Amino acid sequence: MRIIVCIKQVPDTTEVAIDEEKGVLRREGVDSRMNPYDLYALETALRIKEQIGAEVIVLSMGPKQAEDVIKQAYYMGADSGYLLSDRKFAGADTLATAYTLALGVKKIGDFDLIITGMQTTDGDTAQVGPAVAEFLNLPHISYVKEIQKVAEDQLIVKTDMQDAIETQKVVLPALITVAKEIYQPRLISYKLKLRAKDRNICVWSYSDLVEVKGLLNDETEFFGLTGSPTQVERIFAPTRNSTKEIWEDQPDVLAEKAISKLKELKIL
Amino acid sequence: MSYLGVNHDKCILCGVCVDSCPFGALKITGKLEVLDSCRLCKVCIKVCPEKALSVAEGSLTKSDLSSYRNVLVFAEQRDGELAGVVFELIGKGRELADKLGEQLNVVLLGHKTESMVEQLSKYPVDSIFVYDHQELTYYRPQPYASALEDLISHIKPSIFLIGATHVGRSLAPRIATRLRTGLTADCTVIDVKPNGELVQIRPAFGGNVMAQIVTPNHRPQFATVRPKVMQAAELAPSHPTQVIYRELEPEKLLSNISFLSIEPKPKETSITEADILICVGRGLRKAEDLAIVEELAEKLGGMVAVTRPLVEAGWAPQTRQVGLSGRTVRPKLFIACGVSGAIQMVAGMSGSEYIIAINKDKNAPIFEVAHLGLVGDMYEILPALVEELGRTLTKSKESR
Numbered sequence: 001m002r003i004i005v006c007i008k009q010v011p012d013t014t015e016v017a018i019d020e021e022k023g024v025l026r027r028e029g030v031d032s033r034m035n036p037y038d039l040y041a042l043e044t045a046l047r048i049k050e051q052i053g054a055e056v057i058v059l060s061m062g063p064k065q066a067e068d069v070i071k072q073a074y075y076m077g078a079d080s081g082y083l084l085s086d087r088k089f090a091g092a093d094t095l096a097t098a099y100t101l102a103l104g105v106k107k108i109g110d111f112d113l114i115i116t117g118m119q120t121t122d123g124d125t126a127q128v129g130p131a132v133a134e135f136l137n138l139p140h141i142s143y144v145k146e147i148q149k150v151a152e153d154q155l156i157v158k159t160d161m162q163d164a165i166e167t168q169k170v171v172l173p174a175l176i177t178v179a180k181e182i183y184q185p186r187l188i189s190y191k192l193k194l195r196a197k198d199r200n201i202c203v204w205s206y207s208d209l210v211e212v213k214g215l216l217n218d219e220t221e222f223f224g225l226t227g228s229p230t231q232v233e234r235i236f237a238p239t240r241n242s243t244k245e246i247w248e249d250q251p252d253v254l255a256e257k258a259i260s261k262l263k264e265l266k267i268l
Numbered sequence: 269m270s271y272l273g274v275n276h277d278k279c280i281l282c283g284v285c286v287d288s289c290p291f292g293a294l295k296i297t298g299k300l301e302v303l304d305s306c307r308l309c310k311v312c313i314k315v316c317p318e319k320a321l322s323v324a325e326g327s328l329t330k331s332d333l334s335s336y337r338n339v340l341v342f343a344e345q346r347d348g349e350l351a352g353v354v355f356e357l358i359g360k361g362r363e364l365a366d367k368l369g370e371q372l373n374v375v376l377l378g379h380k381t382e383s384m385v386e387q388l389s390k391y392p393v394d395s396i397f398v399y400d401h402q403e404l405t406y407y408r409p410q411p412y413a414s415a416l417e418d419l420i421s422h423i424k425p426s427i428f429l430i431g432a433t434h435v436g437r438s439l440a441p442r443i444a445t446r447l448r449t450g451l452t453a454d455c456t457v458i459d460v461k462p463n464g465e466l467v468q469i470r471p472a473f474g475g476n477v478m479a480q481i482v483t484p485n486h487r488p489q490f491a492t493v494r495p496k497v498m499q500a501a502e503l504a505p506s507h508p509t510q511v512i513y514r515e516l517e518p519e520k521l522l523s524n525i526s527f528l529s530i531e532p533k534p535k536e537t538s539i540t541e542a543d544i545l546i547c548v549g550r551g552l553r554k555a556e557d558l559a560i561v562e563e564l565a566e567k568l569g570g571m572v573a574v575t576r577p578l579v580e581a582g583w584a585p586q587t588r589q590v591g592l593s594g595r596t597v598r599p600k601l602f603i604a605c606g607v608s609g610a611i612q613m614v615a616g617m618s619g620s621e622y623i624i625a626i627n628k629d630k631n632a633p634i635f636e637v638a639h640l641g642l643v644g645d646m647y648e649i650l651p652a653l654v655e656e657l658g659r660t661l662t663k664s665k666e667s668r
Contacts, residue, residue, distance in 0.1 A: 016473050025477065063307070087271075091308045094453075095445060124472055125453035127441035130409065134445035139524040140409055142438035156528065162434045163346060165531050166406070171524040220448070225308050225323060229450030229486040235479045238471065246630065246641035254642045255652035258624065259660060261640060266496050267544075267601045267622055268568070 037117030039185035074196035091225030098131030099222035278320035285312035336487035340425035353431030359501035392504035403521035432492035450483035544570025551606015609634025
């Protein structure tokens with residue numbers, strides 16, 4: 001089985017500062033890491049590899065320094081890695097990101113299963129996985145919390161649909177996005193680190209991907225900022241719920257006021 | 269493709285942009301030059317005094333914007349029951365449609381949909397489009413996306429809203445990609461500009477940043493909307509509603525996904541996953557009194573958590589403990605009853621979205637982290653809350 005795991009490099013914190021004057025994120029001096037949700041995706045692939053044998057391929061889009069997360073995946077047990085990196089990919093929204101990743105998948109070629117994290121910690125959209133599946137015309141299952149059975153041609157999974165747990169069977173090839181409950185991700189192995197120290201990372205640019213764009217049956221290109229239908233008009237800091245109230249009154253009055261406050265805030 | 273364009277006629281070589289560039293991607297060598305390290309962050313565009321810089325447009329095909337009209341809302345259902353967010357989307361959708369002088373339509377996918385259609389028609393909806401097929405009983409991405417694609421290409425809505433539930437967040441990117449249009453996830457504020465452009469505001473970076481997003485050149489403008497944020501629509505039985513049944517060709521209903529079992533989700537068993545937590549501390553006099561707290565938790569649909577002294581006393585298991593030596597929780601609502609607010613405990617709950625503290629001592633440190641403090645005896649306030657909830661819950665049931 002060939003499994004492609006999509007991973008992303010994200011800022012190492014969600015405590016990002018906003019430059020109020022310029023209306024942009026201050027990213028200087030912020031360390032990067034692998035999107036924590038992607039660790040679960042990679043772990044899932046590695047478990048399948050241990051169970052029935054598989055080649056685990058990681059795929060990422062980002063600047064050159066995103067090679068770091070691919071190396072981290074090697075140290076956890078991934079077999080090979082691809083980075084899609086080009087100035088023209090910058091500023092992509094979820095559609096353009098998914099388009100670029102889907103072309104990367106097409107160029108990699110044969111695969112049976114694509115696994116992504118449930119969402120990223122920077123964008124929080126959870127959209128890229130299903131969008132990649134649509135570009136590739138694959139079935140997808142989101143929020144998978146348990147792999148019940150895996151075979152070369154099919155997968156049986158439990159998925160969390162909020163009000164129900166569904167057990168679904170999907171015929172491969174397919175894409176799944178996994179929830180945190182699925183497995184505990186492993187740590188980097190020192191042994192693997194030594195072994196994978198010099199392993200190659202294949203970097204593809206715009207010209208590499210544009211060669212295969214016909215495979216998605218769409219003449220339009222959706223790369224980077226100009227290939228993105230959505231545009232960020234402005235970013236700003238949320239207004240914190242800084243109003244602090246302290247009430248003293250009879251218990252029944254307090255109760256009534258508190259419940260109507262919770263309704264007003266739509267918590268109830 | 270996208271790149272930073274320089275209008276050399278306007279550029280006065282002042283160098284402001286060169287200094288502002290975080291990537292060192294601009295250089296003046298007789299004229300302004302853009303290097304490969306440009307990441308299109310657009311800082312230079314904002315600082316340029318001559319407006320000589322812009323993002324050069326690529327070759328994106330623009331939908332014929334004017335042919336798209338009206339607001340469409342997705343009516344998510346499970347087992348014949350509409351999701352709560354549907355009524356919130358109708359409320360917001362009606363407001364947007366009225367602002368634009370357009371119609372509000374609803375699309376319902378499922379099987380045996382009669383009672384849901386009847387329920388929807390009592391709300392201020394202009395048309396309900398229904399696809400009733402056995403294959404649409406439960407959500408599967410491809411058949412659902414095909415049905416929505418069929419409808420959208422037929423009625424061309426300008427705005428399409430889906431609830432940001434697990435179903436919505438799985439389905440929406442599928443259909444947005446199929447239509448090659450933009451999609452904004454998990455919006456908490458939605459509005460329209462007079463020109464019909466949808467203003468979509470959403471949190472990112474775990475809620476530390478808000479982003480305002482538009483979809484200027486593509487239609488429909490497509491967003492998932494966070495549940496329990498928008499005001500639910502009021503009933504409007506006199507509003508005329510048209511019901512239109514449409515059918516999908518059998519091959520579009522096929523999917524490689526089949527269901528082996530569907531079980532109702534067991535109640536949350538971990539306090540880290542609960543949306544509502546009632547946390548009780550040393551103010552509790554004896555273990556049996558936990559029943560009062562349990563009763564409130566049940567009424568609110570939440571769970572009971574405790575502080576360390578109660579675990580040490582053996583009144584509750586350690587898995588229920590909030591704090592540094594217990595679990596870190598971030599529920600939507602955290603009610604601290606008889607909790608003093610020791611720093612080790614606060615560290616495990618200060619990320620909660622809304623905190624109510626109930627304590628006899630109005631100088632208790634817990635009031636410093638609470639959004640709302642109720643000064644008084646939890647033994648009096650908790651039963652009063654239970655009673656008040658009993659009253660309001662029956663009231664809201666009657667109005668449904």
